[in-house]
Amino acid sequence: MSEYLQVEIEHALGDWALHVSCKLSDPWTVLFGPSGAGKTSVLRVLAGLMRPDRGRVVLLGRTLVDTSSGMWVGPARRGIGFVTQRPMLFPNMNVTDNVAFGLSGNSRARVGEMLALFEAGHLAKRMPGELSGGEKQRVALARALAPEPRMLLLDEPFAGLDAELKGGILERLTAWLGTREVPALYVSHDVVEVFQTGADVVVMDGGEIRAHGPARVVLASHRDQLLRQLGGENS
Amino acid sequence: MDQQAIFLTLRLASITTLILLVIAVPLGYWLAYGEARWKSMVEAAVALPLVLPPTVLGFYLLVLLGPRTAPGRMLAGVFGHPLAFSFAGLVVGSVVFSLPFAVQPITSGFRSVDPEIREAAELLSPDRGRILARVLLPLIRPFLLTAAVLTFTHTVGEFGVVLMIGGGIPGVTRTLSISIYDQVQDFAYVQANHTALLLVSLSFLALLIIYGRRERAGV
Numbered sequence: 001m002s003e004y005l006q007v008e009i010e011h012a013l014g015d016w017a018l019h020v021s022c023k024l025s026d027p028w029t030v031l032f033g034p035s036g037a038g039k040t041s042v043l044r045v046l047a048g049l050m051r052p053d054r055g056r057v058v059l060l061g062r063t064l065v066d067t068s069s070g071m072w073v074g075p076a077r078r079g080i081g082f083v084t085q086r087p088m089l090f091p092n093m094n095v096t097d098n099v100a101f102g103l104s105g106n107s108r109a110r111v112g113e114m115l116a117l118f119e120a121g122h123l124a125k126r127m128p129g130e131l132s133g134g135e136k137q138r139v140a141l142a143r144a145l146a147p148e149p150r151m152l153l154l155d156e157p158f159a160g161l162d163a164e165l166k167g168g169i170l171e172r173l174t175a176w177l178g179t180r181e182v183p184a185l186y187v188s189h190d191v192v193e194v195f196q197t198g199a200d201v202v203v204m205d206g207g208e209i210r211a212h213g214p215a216r217v218v219l220a221s222h223r224d225q226l227l228r229q230l231g232g233e234n235s
Numbered sequence: 236m237d238q239q240a241i242f243l244t245l246r247l248a249s250i251t252t253l254i255l256l257v258i259a260v261p262l263g264y265w266l267a268y269g270e271a272r273w274k275s276m277v278e279a280a281v282a283l284p285l286v287l288p289p290t291v292l293g294f295y296l297l298v299l300l301g302p303r304t305a306p307g308r309m310l311a312g313v314f315g316h317p318l319a320f321s322f323a324g325l326v327v328g329s330v331v332f333s334l335p336f337a338v339q340p341i342t343s344g345f346r347s348v349d350p351e352i353r354e355a356a357e358l359l360s361p362d363r364g365r366i367l368a369r370v371l372l373p374l375i376r377p378f379l380l381t382a383a384v385l386t387f388t389h390t391v392g393e394f395g396v397v398l399m400i401g402g403g404i405p406g407v408t409r410t411l412s413i414s415i416y417d418q419v420q421d422f423a424y425v426q427a428n429h430t431a432l433l434l435v436s437l438s439f440l441a442l443l444i445i446y447g448r449r450e451r452a453g454v
Contacts, residue, residue: 049354075354076361088355092373101369102359147359 004183005151009045009055009065018042018052018207026200027183028174030193030215033204039187042204043153046185047082048075060150076102081144083157087136089128095139096124102147114142117172134165141173152177152184159189170197194219237430239406240414247322247410248390251329255337255386256379258330263338264367267345268353278342282335289332293399296328300400320402325410328400329390336385344378345371381445388441392434 005024011017018038031039044050046057048064051072057065059080064073089098099111115121118138128136137157144152158166174197177184188194194201194215201218203211211218265271266278284292300318301307310327311317318324348371356366372379394412401408403417411430418427 047358049357074361075358080358082358084351086351088349088351090352090356090370092370101356143359 004060005046005185006056006058007042007046009042009052009057011041011045011050011052011055013038013041013207016207018045020204020207020209022202022209022212024183024185024200024202027177027181028197028199029183029185030197030199030201031185031187031204032189032191032194032201032219033210035189037204038207039204040155041207043082043155043185043187046151047080047153048073048078049082079147079150080153081147081149081151082153082155083137083140083144084155085157085159087133087140087157089131089136089139089143091128093128094124095120095126095128095131098128098139099143099146102143107146110146111142114146115139117145117176118142118169134161137161138169141169145176148180149182152182154184154186156187156189191219237409237411237414237418237426240409240411240430241433243322243406243408244391244410244412247325247329248387250326251333251390252337252383252386254326254330255333256383258334259337259341259382260367260372260379263341263345264371266338266342281338284332285335289393289395290399292332293328293396296324296331296396297399300324300327319400320404320408322401322407325397325401325408328396329393332393332396333386333389336389337382340378340382340385341375344375347378348374377448380448384441384445388438391437 003023003025004027007023008021010019018041020038020042031042033039041050045052045055045065046059052065052067054067055065056063056067059078062073063071064078065071089095090101093101095115096108096111099114100107103110112121112124115124118141120135120138120142123131123135123139128139131139141157158169161169173184176182186197186199197215199215200213201211201215202209203218211221262277262281266274266281297319298304299306300310302311302317307317307319314321314323318327352370352374353366356370360366391410392412393410394416397403397408397410397413398416401410401413403409403413409417411434415427415430415434418424418430
């Protein structure tokens with residue numbers, strides 16, 4: 001895939017700042033780094049939930065943010081799906097209405113298709129309060145993909161799910177994205193998972209990008225640093 | 236019992252509640268989510284009727300609605316008569332006086348919605364009206380009910396502002412609370428007692444609705 005995303009952002013966040021500059025071309029890129037590295041902030045800027053102090057974001061040739069010209073595209077007009085660790089389903093709507101919320105017109109067939117993709121068709125009439133964590137996350141994914149986004153952002157959406165469930169969802173998700181050539185930026189703490197996906201990795205720390213490249217190259221050259229980070233997080 | 240006053244009071248409270256819900260939803264939304272620097276000034280102005288003596292508010296409204304001021308003359312042109320000592324004037328006064336009772340619960344309701352729920356809706360729909368109608372308003376329904384009940388009962392029990400603006404004209408501006416005052420002045424304690432009991436019952440019922448709902452919701 002050719003270069004699809006250009007990001008150059010600066011943003012002050014309390015006593016530290018985000019300085020990120022990168023270009024992504026791998027359709028499945030993992031954003032890797034310790035807690036507080038700024039990964040979620042980058043995703044929030046890309047999704048349009050946070051305005052950077054300075055910078056520019058271009059997705060598939062379309063400028064979404066350009067602070068020098070005042071250009072700003074609102075979250076729903078970016079064509080970006082965003083799934084976070086907490087599946088924020090609307091508690092007052094059943095699963096079908098949740099998935100249909102981002103769609104216009106007659107959307108029942110599309111909702112059924114998306115729920116079937118994540119084996120959640122039987123949950124269609126249930127309310128979010130009646131779902132398990134894994135079921136909620138599958139519905140959140142179906143809702144994010146239903147409007148056919150041009151890019152998908154995943155902020156540790158599978159944390160807390162068991163390995164088998166996570167593997168199944170990831171498999172279906174990557175197949176769907178691959179068929180449609182929809183790129184994804186995936187935040188993960190899991191080194192093993194990063195190797196398994198064989199994706200490009202962007203390593204972030206202290207609000208800056210420390211490395212960017214194929215997983216086996218980047219993770220190998222940062223082995224000691226990553227072990228320290230993971231050790232620190234686990235302690 | 237002064238049935239004229241009962242119907243007039245219920246009509247005044249219903250109209251005031253409807254107008255205030257229409258005003259308080261966008262105002263509460265803006266107070267909860269807006270980023271203007273002068274937001275705290277608006278919030279303070281909205282809360283002012285809570286701390287001002289009703290006679291002070293009534294006095295300023297009387298002056299403002301009278302024929303000597305530009306707003307008073309403009310409103311008289313719109314309604315075809317001066318607003319002071321009229322039912323329309325009472326509605327304006329009640330709306331101002333009960334403003335915090337509608338705006339504050341609704342603002343709290345919007346603030347209580349998880350920001351990530353609102354963001355999830357903003358990621359999926361560019362239509363703020365749709366997000367408000369389909370996501371936010373259903374989630375703050377208990378707060379809307381509280382706002383409606385408090386506004387209604389507060390308007391029913393209003394005295395100072397009503398007396399200043401309306402003057403207690405039977406069938407036009409004499410509400411239940413003014414009726415009690417007049418009955419006591421006339422030493423008609425039995426009638427005053429009946430009217431007062433009606434107000435106590437209405438207020439108790441309103442509070443029962445709010446607390447009953449809270450208990451069912453486990454709040």
